[in-house]
Amino acid sequence: VSPAPCEVCAGTTHRPLFVRDGYEFLRCSGCGHVFLDLALGDADLARLYATAFFRGGAYSDYVRDKAVMQRNFRRFVAVLRGYGNGGRLFEIGAAYGFFLELARRHWRVEGVDIVGEAAAYARTALGLDVAAGDFLELPLVEAAYDVVAMWDTIEHLRHPARYVAKIGRILKPGGIVALTTGDVGSVMARVRGRRWRLYHPPFHIHYFSRQTIADLLSRHGLAVVSIKAVGFDRSLDTMLYRVLADGKPAVLRAAYRGMRGLGFTRRALYLNLFDIMLVVARRV
Numbered sequence: 026v027s028p029a030p031c032e033v034c035a036g037t038t039h040r041p042l043f044v045r046d047g048y049e050f051l052r053c054s055g056c057g058h059v060f061l062d063l064a065l066g067d068a069d070l071a072r073l074y075a076t077a078f079f080r081g082g083a084y085s086d087y088v089r090d091k092a093v094m095q096r097n098f099r100r101f102v103a104v105l106r107g108y109g110n111g112g113r114l115f116e117i118g119a120a121y122g123f124f125l126e127l128a129r130r131h132w133r134v135e136g137v138d139i140v141g142e143a144a145a146y147a148r149t150a151l152g153l154d155v156a157a158g159d160f161l162e163l164p165l166v167e168a169a170y171d172v173v174a175m176w177d178t179i180e181h182l183r184h185p186a187r188y189v190a191k192i193g194r195i196l197k198p199g200g201i202v203a204l205t206t207g208d209v210g211s212v213m214a215r216v217r218g219r220r221w222r223l224y225h226p227p228f229h230i231h232y233f234s235r236q237t238i239a240d241l242l243s244r245h246g247l248a249v250v251s252i253k254a255v256g257f258d259r260s261l262d263t264m265l266y267r268v269l270a271d272g273k274p275a276v277l278r279a280a281y282r283g284m285r286g287l288g289f290t291r292r293a294l295y296l297n298l299f300d301i302m303l304v305v306a307r308r309v
């Protein structure tokens with residue numbers, strides 16, 4: 026079975042790049058776009074997400090990390106305000122609503138998330154207008170929004186071109202879309218090869234470069250106005266949890282609990298590895 030046409034250029038020829046964790050990565054011969062040859066069906070993917078979501082106790086971790094996440098979102102709000110204030114903003118992949126909670130001070134906000142529990146939290150705990158479901162299936166008024174935001178989401182989508190096309194339709198002329206995603210053309214990605222930290226099959230399906238994300242957006246009437254490498258605040262707690270506690274020996278887990286007890290883990294660390302890009306494009 027050959028994979029679907031390239032999401033960026035619609036080309037049908039590609040060559041194998043490498044295999045990681047049992048998944049084959051492909052590069053489009055037409056435009057160079059890197060993507061996963063995913064044999065999983067939509068039902069398999071949905072099950073994978075449900076499993077990953079519940080296994081990590083993702084809910085409590087996510088809510089615990091709220092302060093750290095909002096340090097990142099505050100920077101994104103500032104970037105967006107540089108392009109204009111007020112009007113309507115829509116977020117795709119709104120999760121628990123932590124970005125929209127900050128954004129609603131400046132825009133009338135709405136959003137959607139595929140994870141029902143996250144959207145329900147945004148609605149009930151934060152009073153936000155966040156629907157549960159797929160953005161492609163939401164009935165939205167065309168040419169109605171000033172801003173569409175999509176943080177760390179496009180790489181998860183099976184058909185990003187369909188999302189970008191719909192974003193182009195719901196934006197007002199002159200409205201902007203802002204997104205973050207890994208940069209497969211970055212020095213870090215090139216140096217690390219198949220071991221790059223953002224190769225994450227089967228969750229990350231599409232791997233854009235500055236060139237391929239600009240190509241995809243422009244094919245749908247969205248002209249790039251800015252692409253910048255951005256860093257992120259990460260919670261020390263989450264990092265230490267992964268290194269010391271997640272499935273680790275008892276002595277390491279005890280060390281982790283000790284550090285947590287001392288309040289040591291309530292810190293954040295800003296890290297910019299120049300392999301995540303913030304892309305802003307305008308509807309022409």
Ligand SMILES: [Zn+2]
Pocket residue numbers: 031032033034035036053054055056057058
């Ligand atoms: Zn292509």
